[in-house]
Structures are given as C-alpha cells and as structure tokens.
Amino acid sequence: MEIPILKIEDFLIVSFQTELSDDEIDKLREDILDKIKETNARGLIIDITALKIVDSFMARSLSSIATTATLLGAKTVVVGMQPAVALTLVELGLRIKWNIQTALNLERGINLLREALKSEKDVVYE
Amino acid sequence: MSEDKLPVKNESDIISVRSFGRNLAANAGFGIVDQCRITTAISELARNAVVHGGGGSVTIKTIQNDKKGIEIIFRDEGPGIVNLELALKGGYSTVGGLGIGLSGAKRLMDEFQITSSAGKGTTVIIRKWLK
C-alpha cells in the first residue's frame, strides 16, 4: 500500500494511516529518506494519530527514520501519539531509547519546526 | 469461551494475530489502555516467534475462574533461547534489536511463563485479568 508523503513549505508530512507490516515500514523509511534527499526538505513530520499500537519494531523504525532524517538535514517531529500508546510504550521499557521530538498535533509540530528553522537562520545572519 | 489457534509464519501473520487479540480483549471488557498493552505484548512475542523461532503458532482465548481474563500461548520449534536469564533481563538481543520484547511483554501482562530449551523450541504463556 502506498502512503503519500506531502510537502508543505520546507517540510515533509507523512501520516501513518493503517497497521503497517514490518516490510511496509521498511519500504516507507526508504521512501521518506529518498524524498528528503530529492526535495532538500528541512523538516519531517510523522503523524501517528491513527496508530492504535506502536510496538518495539515500530518504535525502533521511527527512531531510525528520525536519526537518519536529521543527518540528512531534516529535523523530525512525531505528532499525535495516543495516550494508551504512550503509556504502553513506557511500560514496555522504551523510556531509555526514545529520543524523538514530539508534539501534540500537526499544527504544533509545524510550529515547532518553523521556530527551530528560524532560530537556525538567525544564527546564520548574526 | 472461544479458543483459536492461529499460525505465525511471517510478518503479515503478526498483524492478523494482534488484531484478533485486540478484538477478543475488547469483547472481554478490557479498557483501551489494557487492549493496547495486550496487543503490544502479542506483537512482541509473535514477532519473536517469527524472527527468532522460525515461525510457530498462537492460541488466544478468554479464560475464567473466579476472575475473567485473556490467555495467549505462543509456540515455536525454533532454536530456543540460549541464555534465558539474560534474555528476560532486557536490553539483550542477539540480532541487534533493543532487547525489550521479552522483558517488556512481561511487564505489560499480569502473568508470564516461558519454557525454552536449546534445539527444541520456545513456549510463552501470557495472561491478563480484568480488574
């Protein structure tokens, strides 16, 4: 199944819509990273509002997407995690490994990225 | 009381098994957070059976004595877990994973039993009770 990757301003936005199999997650990661290179995106927002479960495989994939995207120049924010999912992930034992930026919703995520980029630019101008 | 034995041979089986588990948990009366805990534990152990155990089967059923609950049994005939103690402690992985599947599933459930012997395979039984 094809998951669309949208571009808004300098950012890419991906919404995880369904239950993805491990293969599909791997493929999606490739697609996202390709698209970042192709578009020179400065930010990446992954919307997981629709995900009813995030297991260790999904968490690890999100984490690796975030790390690689950042290396490619796109700051990453994960938005919309469900309360039950957050609680379960913490209990699963993920607390130590989760180092991804998060925001409550798409709008806050975009704001977060805009501000981050702006302060970067400010530094450049000074 | 329903009981179903489902195969877990490949990655798409992991998804069908866990959505089956979620439905059963929801019907048994578990709340949203417990449904999420149960589904996540299933996902971890089913993936272990596929990735490490070379595929196996899962039995999911509701159980009832003085309490009501859900029981899930994972069986595979893979290589078994060589260092069980270490694997249960968490943070240990022979495949470069996070090593939180086993220890995490144990934390998410109320009961967790595992038997594993080298060359013979692995059986994991997990239960959660309605509060």
Next chain:
Amino acid sequence: MTEKEEFVEELSGLLEDNATELKKQWVKEMTEMGLLEKLSSLEIEQQSTAIYDTCVLTIKTGMYEAAKKYAREMAKKGVLEAMTVDQIIMGMLKLRDVYGRFIFYKYQKDVEKLYKVLGVYEPVANRILSIVALAFVEEREMKITDQQQAMLTLSTPVLQIRDQILVLPLIGTIDSARAAQIVEQLLNSIVDTQASVVIIDITGVPIIDTAVANHLIKTIQAAKMLGADTIITGISPANAQTLVTLGVDLSMMTTRGSLRSGVKLADEMLKLVVMEKR
C-alpha cells in the same frame, strides 16, 4: 400431589379469589398509617397490584425469582421515590398481616388445618420480607461503591489554569491502583485540552517511595511522548533525600519547590515559544 402442595394450591387459590377485597383492605390500612401520602391513586393502584400479584405468585410457585426481580426494581427506583425504606418495609409487614388475618379468619373452625396452612404461608412470607430488605441494602451498597469510585476521580482533579497549562494537585496516599488511574486521566486530559505543560504538585503526598517515584517518572515520559513537558512541584527536602537514597534519578524530573514557582516556570516555557515567534 403431596399434602403440602395441596395446601399451597388451596392458599394461593384463596388469595387470588379474594384479591380485590384483600388489596383494598391492605391499601386502607397503609393509608391509615400514612404510608401512602405522597403517592397518587394511580400509583397506589399499580404498585399494590404488582406487589400483591408477585406475592401470590411466589407462594404459588415457591420460586423467589419474580420476588427478587421486583424487589430489585423497587430498590433501584428508590421505590416510588416518595417512600422511605422504613415505609416500604412497614407496607410489606402490613401485607403479611392482612394475609395472616385472612388465613386465621378462613380456618378458624379448623385449628389443625390452620396450623398446616400457616406452616406453608409463614416461611414464604418471611422469605419475601428478607428479599425486599436485602434488595434495599444491596442497592445502597452499590450506591456507596459508585460514590467511592467517583470520589477517586474527584480526588485527583486535573485543572486547566491557562490555555496550555494543566495542574494536577496530588493529595493523600498513592497506591498503584490510584496511580494507574491518575496516569490515564492525566494523559487523556493532555490530549483533550492540548496542554503542552503539566505541573504535578505533590505537596499533599505524605510519603514518596520508589513505587510512587516510578509512577511519576512513567507519567513524565508518557506525557513527553504526547508532546507535553512536566514540572514536579512540592517535593519536601525529606522526600528529596529519601528519593536520592533510594537511587531515584532526580535529573529525569524538572522540579520546583512550590506550585507558584512551577507555574512561573511553565509560563516561561510557553513564553519562550512566543518570543521565538517574533
């Protein structure tokens, strides 16, 4: 048919045949005692018929299911709302008297038979009364459990003090059932109100042990995954010392001494965002 069954049939037949008259007598006596003051005549007619019929049915079949069901319904409705438990039980006792006197009257010529019929009647009558009383006690107990549950939720109110700031003042001992409930409630509130800073004030928690500390850390991390930051306020020096001794990593928490300074910090955290926007 055994002798006993014969009596049962005879008795229930008698009560059915004389239903109109006996019911009238019963309602009259209850009215005299002032038990029915707040009921309309329609309600009196309906309820007395229902109760009368249920009792006869129970005597006839020896099955208490109908009586139990009816009693439970009565108890649930707070019965006829206008009647107190006392009044209802007095009413049931009155019905027992009306039946009893009728039986005496019918069998006064044949004392031996009277005793046998009473032998059938009395246990059933007593049982019905205990069923009714029990239904009320159970209903009350259920109300109490419900109220306790509500209190549990009430005892941890999540307050929205600013657009994006929530305050959770914790008061009292925190066991794991309560902790679990608090975490869930807080996470849902964060999503509902889209709050980006949460202040948990633990001034009112007498003892912080590792279990409570772990719950706090869990809450902080889950909130963070949703996209909200947490500030813990009101850790007493003694509690802080205990936590350090227990090996709890306080660097995992943003802490402030008082709720006030916590709110100030929250404002600053939010303002930081506002300032950057300019």
